[in-house]
Amino acid sequence: MKIHRRQFVAGASGIALTAGLAACGQQTTKAAEVAPTVQPAATVQNVLDADITEVKDELVETFLAESFNEGQPAAQAADVVTSWEELQTDPGLMSRAKTVVKDVGSNTLKAKSIADAESPDYIRFVASDFGKDGELAAAEFTITDAVLRSIAEANGYTAALKLETQPTVIVGLRGCALTDRDTASATGASITVKEAAVDHVRRRCLVCVWDTKTGNIQAFSGSTVPNLVNMQYYVFWRFFQTGQSPEKWTHGQTMACLLPQGLHQYTVGVHLRREPKTRQQPGALIQTTPTPVLRAKRDVGYSILDEWDPLDWEPGGSERGVRLVGVNIHAGVNRALPPYASKGCQTIFGWYTAGTTPEMLWKDFQSSLGITVSQDAAGAVKFTKEGAVFPYMLTTGRDARLHAAAAGDPVGIGALKRVLLGSKGKGASALREFLKLPAGDTVDGKVMAGLLKWQKGNDLPRDGVVTPKLSTDWKINAI
Secondary structure, three states, rough: OOOOOOOOOOOOOOOHHHHHOOOOOOOOOOOOOOOOOOOOOOOOOOOOOOOOOOOOHHHHHHHHHHHHHHHHOOHHHHOOOOOOOHHHOOOOHHHHHHHHHHHHOOOOOOOOOOHHOOOOOOOOHHOOHHHHHHOOOOOEEEEHEEEEHHHHHHHEEEEEHOOOOEEEEEEEEOOOOOOOOOEEEEEEEEEEEEEEEOOOOOOOEEEEEEEEOOOOOEEHHHEEOOOOHHHHHHHHHHHOOOOOOOOOOOOOOOOOOOOOOOEEEEEEEEEEEOOHHHOOEEEEEEEEOOOEEEEOOOOOOOOOEEEEEOOOOOOOOOOOOOOOOOOOEEEOOOOOOOOOHHHHHHHOEEEEEEEOOOEHHHHHHOOOOOOOOEEOOOEEEOOOOOOOEEEEEEEHHHHHHHHHHHOOHHHHHHHHEEEEEOOHHHHHHHHHHHHOOOOOOOOOOHHHHHHHHHHHHHOOOOOOOHHHHHHHOOOOOOO
């Protein structure tokens, strides 16, 4: 299947590069004096009842400070991170960054609309197996223990999860919402949800805590994708490195990326550990499994036409491979638009007051994992569960909906089977053998990178996933 490359600039609804460059060098005007009022008491309160077309400069700066301080491994610090300090010392960079934030807040800048047939998240549903059911649906459905177990089984995660001995699993549902309000949470054995279109501005995902012993699920509004400001800033950086640019951006690049679906592993630690204490997030979840990530280098939308970054360095070794990219799970922190700070991290509605005290849904999420954050008399921050390891199963609301609809139908479930990052068992072994990689029974980051390379070499959609059709057509024998 040959795929034609789309245009360099986003569509008419969101001229990402053009709109931003037109504002380069312009000074931002003083915004309205009225800022959104935050009431931290209610965990389901919506602080964005109305669109914010203008926000106070200090809120913009708070968002940028959090966003550009988002963590990267220490080994990357010298060459890849555009820092808040650089923005503060460079009026041109600061002006450009503020302009992008305000363009997002006023809806002047929108994310590129990506068709399912080009989406790394949804192309697997563009098949005769699903028909109209594989498209975005408005109807509500329920998430249950049975649905999550069905997803785990179909993706080959069950053996890796060890559900009998691992009572807590974090689940990410990309493109999924509880209600029309993006600050909600819900708890129970059955959670009513619906699909949502991801726009990289508002929270359009859920991060859940699944108790595999009781079947109870706690769902929190959040995001599993980078925000539009960081995506646009990365496009800026890329453009300034080309011959088309009249000037060169000599600062380090800003790394916006999309974490692929799959089974990941996280450990409890400190997000932004290298930053000042007031910016650190104690009790966050830190990525520990290396994986390729997708970078939108031409516009502000993620497509199979974009480039998966293999990240050619591995901690502790000289061999070329993949490395950790610092895609953590943390509080969204921002109170303005976009309402979460992320270069690709998974975020949950909430923030830290006084730099250390978790608030809103983020505090509830930590509590659901047994994490508490406190300060002693001397002001030192302490948190429980440090070093504890949790699996993170990232999928989509659409996958969950189709699993819920296919309950009890072997044919329907069979169409949903996949081999992808984190799969363990015979399918993973067959894929390794097909790719001529060392024997093993798990799809890790290196196997995914090998699959992406093979898909690219055969003009196939680059999503790093083996579907039943692909397994049959190419005699991979993985499904």
